Amino acid sequence: MTKVQSFAVVCALLCSLAGVRPSASQTASSAGSQQLAILDTDIGDDIDDAFALALVLHSPEIKLLGIETAFGDTELRARLVDRYLKAVGRTDIPVLAGKATPHNNVFTQAAYAEREPAHKHKDGVQFLLDQVKAHPGQVTLIAIGPLVNVGEAIRRDPATFKKLKRVVMMGGSVYRGYGNGRPPEPEWNIKLDPEGAKLLFGAGVPITMMPLDSTQIPLDQAERDRLFSFGSPLTDQLTLLYHQWATLTKTATPTLFDPVAAAYTIRPELCPAKPLRIEVDDKGMTKPIDGQPNANVCVESDAKGFVDFLVGRITAAK
Template identity: 60%
Template sequence: MKISRILVVLIAVGIVFLELPASRAQVSADAARSASPQLVIIDTDIGDDIDDAFALALALKSPELKILGVTTTFGNTEMRARLLDRYLQAVGRSDIPVFAGPPSKTDNVMTQAAYANRAPEKKHGNGAEFILREAREHPGEITLIGIGPLFTVQAAIERDPATFKKLKRVVIMGGSIERGYGTNAQGKPNPPQPEWNILCDPAGAKALLASGVPVFMMPLDSTQVPLDAKDREAIFAHGSPLTDQLTLLYHQWMAGTQSHSPTPTLFDPVAVTYTFRPDLCPAKPMHIDVDDKGLTSAGQGAPNAQVCLQSDEKGFLGLLLKRVDGN
């Protein structure tokens, strides 16, 4: 009887030890998958406001992301692509390809054109085609980060909607749900109003929301995060190749127009942050309607987006400063 019991125990223990390596292997495989960087494409109107430059800086300094390429959108997209060429070369990331989206008419001032003009002039590939090509090669794996008007995104959808659906998701900075820009005389948020990225291309926003790809929206409600003098001077004083580019672009932005405050608002970096730290901007499912004047509102019907209405500004700023100031 004792021998039988001993045999049972030994057999059970042996089974446990036999199973341990496989279990550990599975845990290791799961950990490796979770540690692998996300594949992302960034679509930007860099060169007007300064927040795009900070958004790209954050993406470059975030090991959670692997940037497959950057596409430009809105206005003079070739000029924006030249700006990116110089920026990426200066920070040692010329390996990241740059593509130009369809140009569009605008009288908006490109404040950082002088920076772009110092890059060699060349013809860039088609941004919409690049998005579709990468979606075919990496089905279900790519996050498209849209931080400008959605002309290039719209062009990709119109060119091949089935391939566009192969994207894993699209994270955008855009919209105004419960608050607009800034505050009133009493310090209360202004009511909702057309937000710039949606205002410039309402049709693109409508097309994206109807595309069937999961959409995550960071509207004015959660992205009006100021970069005050103390924090920005710490960045400018850091002296790395990356912060030097931010310093140059910031001062060109300031000189390009006298109508704004010297304090940048970090709209676009919030969208980048959401891709790997969604806890800093919790989103909830909503049905978003877009009218022809660019106004976005919560409507009736099945959810067509996940929307963040409030972000952790302190946590977000702490993350951005640590990443951008890091060596």
């Protein structure tokens, strides 16, 4: 053992004896380390969840413990994920159905999901709590859908939920609403379950928040062509799902809200975050207020760097 290695071991031992936990950046930079993560997603409505899942699957920095579906018909969403994972050879990843809710959403990718045989999926909320118990202080929850499962997990077992390493979420509107020049407004993931959001921001868990301010990044034609012509099993699934979404919504250019949160877990420098205190109201507004910060919030991201990273990572050799 070298002197440097000996020094590192002694430092780690002293930190352990002192009860000091290493920072997220220190943990991520450990040789050979992988972040344990669970993806909570409302995949099947907008197309950005499918891109977020592709990024996570092609990122060796992340060990994906499971994927739980959120909001609405969570069983049909889980069937979509089943087919997606089967097509890319990742049936080793558990797929769980979160708490089903009444909904009037347009499931744009239902045709893709319905081709996968139905079966009863296990409870995603209980899976989340069980994984946190098994890996206290180590699990990152990547939450890119309405916070239904999050709120339910906190109600069931707040003490266990608090043992998450962190929550990285897409949601909220701090200084900017949808589109250009619009003031803050209720954002989809928050307004569909404001109570779940209130519980999360009061749970005492480290939160990194990617609101509308930093996530309205388009995937333009040139980058879409680069992805869809790549011809891998992963990009083939994105191509199928994209065309179903584009046909039903009559939209060509996706906005990559959710992949920004996924990217942050791997490359946080793409979306520098600052501490803020966020208050959630009954309508789903997420207001910055005075007081002790309860989240790190990214209000401006490196859009070009993000798109380059996303497309490069998804089209990279595995």
